[in-house]
Amino acid sequence: MSEVHPREILICTIAKLLDGVRHVAVGASSPIPAAGAMLLRALRQQAGEKGPRISILGSVEHNFFTNGSAELFDCAGQGRIDAFCLGGGQIDGRGNVNLVGTGDYPQTPVRWPGSFGSAYLYYVVPRVILFREEHTPRALVEKVDFISTPGVSNDGVYRSGGPIALLTSKALFRFDKTRPGFDLQSIHPGHDLAGIKDATGFQFAHESQPEQTALPNPQTLALLRGRVYDEVAETYPDFAAQMRREIERPLSHAS
Template identity: 75%
Template sequence: MTAPVSAREILICSIAKLLDGSRHVAVGASSPIPAAGAMLLRALKDEMRAEKVRVSILGSVEHNFFTNGSAELFDCAGQGRIDAFFLGGGQIDGVGNINLVGVGDYPRSSVRWPGSFGSAYLYFVVPRVILFREEHTPRVFVDRVDFISAPGVSEPGVYRTGGPYALLTGKGLFSFDRTRPGFRLESVHPGHSLKEIKEATGFEFDHNDDLSITPTPDAATLKLLRGRVLDELHETYPDFAAQMRREISAGATSA
């Protein structure tokens, strides 16, 4: 029997759809779900014999053509040769600002995170930045971030080719309108509700009255994800791939 579709599989398939049309997708370190989504898009395009999709995953040997790590990633992005990238944050607010530094008044932050690294640069030059955070709680999605590691929008006259394209969380999928600016809830993941998302989000967002449910993958896509994609993902994220396989096996057994 086939195991039921898991919440993480829905996220991976949602990412693949958001990336459609990208020729080169870059993924930072410690990002197994975005990496799986990029690999799924590549596998789907190969099945259709469509234009090849290049996937560059920092920290990977097999799925990374860079030879100089993040320095080459930044050069490539600045030259316009990366179509999509992923950013997260300890805090994300309603205009797409992200905080990777810490909670409280900087520099006396009560909680410190790893730091901004190259997030501000990539946010400005990569045209399709997908904000991804599996946890969807008021402590993450705040009215205003305590520190702006990377701004979601810029003042008129600031040259900027990149910015937020969408926000994907464990509860729903949002698009981003740079002219407003702000988020719009496009779909709610199975098992969740608009009321739940509003209670878990510290900023206001637009939405339709008749919200759609985030679609689950069809049988062919699910087969690719559970086969080829998990095989490829194992090289960079062996623990995550093994965990997903255990979940699939347990689900098939219980079904």
């Protein structure tokens, strides 16, 4: 079996972060979070346990909603979605997310698709995983140019949801809402602490010798490359095909 692809480390890490949830919602353009949720379901079912319900917007087979995002928002507001993965053009050290654009709003020279329902879901879904493959100072900034949705809220604001972690192509951070801020939990193979600091625009807490992100065992990797890639191909056929092509050739963990 070929070595572990960097994206497979991300998929397996997401599966671990989702452990214990009953219902996971996945956005329409999120193949890696979708694969992570499917891997968790496959691992649970392999162990004879009930897997989590997975709702992927845009999927036919892995989506029980009939009215798209309207039902997703209703379900989240009723407390029936436990986890969600949220990305952003910019993410800062307080967990704030920018999905609008860079520069002074509304004169943003770079414009992104917009916030859509991110602000609402960030407030009501208990376990939000911030996910951004790009780990550079332009993506992970000291302060976002525009707050689409805040990482924390003022005292007196009712909020059942919020970030628990930030996962990138280089590292995994845990979010400490009491500070608030990020703690570096582990570094992916091929990277080091000095490189993480150089690539991150905000300050974060860390151990003097951070852990390395765990690699999947052969059984988990086989399940991912078999059943999970088969399942994820229904919604993300190009992603599944690309991953299968890439694991057949030599890889480097560096990104």
